[in-house]
Amino acid sequence: MSRLIVISNRVSAPKGQSGAQGGLAVAFQAALREYRGIWFGWSGELTDEFTGQINFQRSEGVTTATVDLEEQDVEEYYNGYANRTLWPLFHYRIDLAEFERGFEDGYQRVNERFADTIRPLIEPDDVVWVQDYHMIPLGHELRARGCTNRMGFFLHIPWPPRRLLSSLPNAAQLVKTLLAYDVIGFHTKEWLEAFQDYVTQDLGATLEEDGMIHLGDRSVRAVACPIGIDTREFVEAAQSPTARLTHRRMKDSADGRDMIVGVDRLDYSKGLEERFLGYERFLVDHPEQRKEVFLLQVAPPSRGDVESYQRIRVQLERLSGRINGAYADIDWVPIRYVNQGFPRHVLAGIYRAARIGLVTPLRDGMNLVAKEYIAAQDPEDPGVLILSKFAGAAEQMTEAVLVNPYSAEEMSDAIVQALAMPKAERIRRWRALMDGVEKQDVLWWRRCFTHSLMGEGQALEAETAAQE
């Protein structure tokens, strides 16, 4: 039976209920518990000199293997090429993208270091699954080191339109390295089609009807598999004592007002500035509703070493301060702006207490918060999800109130619509959304991708063996 080797930039050991975790961490812990295998990546720690020494850990059924990186590696690979170049460009923010050869070199060096380190751990029957934009050339580097295993790559962020990607120096060289994988996955049909467009138009590859892409001696399958959440676990989390306590705390502090909630890493792609402006539009256009609602925005700081993230943080502090200064009363504040992260059980209680989930990224690969908000609702009296049509999640969650996040007026109208929505309509929309969140959960996502990667028979064999 094949083992699964998952490789991603960030590796998090399970934290139980005690800490905030990103969407990827939650997805892989669920996946790796059932598969025999290893999750490899950067420890998040620095070392004076890279040695490639691996730190193995086993916790709650998940084996992790991590390495420390040098400061210069992190500066050029993570803060540099990954988060100053690829992230903004792939989120359509060419104005924020920085193109520096030093970043590109550092990115390549770290990918080579990862390949050197992980190569001896890979056994002939293992299936390798590489995650995200930090590791695009890793498969190519592993092939150069004699790795003939089945290898897949999943991109968790959008794939940008062809003309946008062409602005990246050496774009063709980078994209060609992706053809070292056997299967490449995206969250949506839109990102998949943009990728197909680039490889056929700019690289001269041919695309067959079954999704196979051919270029030179390489044949690769590209697929769309939208990630989901661990829905069963999240529904349970929403009924846990911590969630109930938090729900009570929120209801008490709301004092009969309707809560609108936003939960996002403090990232310019999440559209927080536009969200605050949309909410302000609502306050201006509907003064009679002002003291009837409040917005709770949870925004834990992210990638704080990158200047564009420092700038957005300052802008949001100013904007929330200005809106609160302009509209607050002695007994009411329009925005509760909270710069800290919360564990899932606390978030679940917050989501359940919110009449509206406001999820309005300018671009997002998927957005798991939208799915968690739905999973946490009370089926008898659910809240309304307002979702940006530019989030990957919008391709599946069509029963949400879909908005253009760039339009403050549309956002304001959507808030009015959600606040006035009759219970029967809220239940009908929620049921349809919950059906999707239940059917296409994280397990479904893993199967969707691993079936393409391993073939259905092998994937099922691995799952059955893992359950025994």
Ligand SMILES: O=P(O)(O)OC[C@H]1O[C@H](O[C@H]2O[C@H](CO)[C@@H](O)[C@H](O)[C@H]2O)[C@H](O)[C@@H](O)[C@@H]1O
């Ligand atoms: O590791 P960080 O730099 O702190 O960033 C956290 C993660 O952010 C990104 O998440 C993406 O993946 C989610 C799950 O597929 C998806 O829902 C979301 O739309 C994406 O933005 C990033 O892609 C991850 O690699 C980071 O770990």
Ligand SMILES: O=c1ccn([C@@H]2O[C@H](COP(=O)(O)OP(=O)(O)O)[C@@H](O)[C@H]2O)c(=O)[nH]1
């Ligand atoms: O205080 C927080 C804020 C966020 N999250 C989690 O971080 C993930 C965010 O994933 P999403 O796909 O929405 O966006 P990303 O941050 O990965 O771009 C979700 O699972 C959230 O529950 C968390 O655990 N605590």
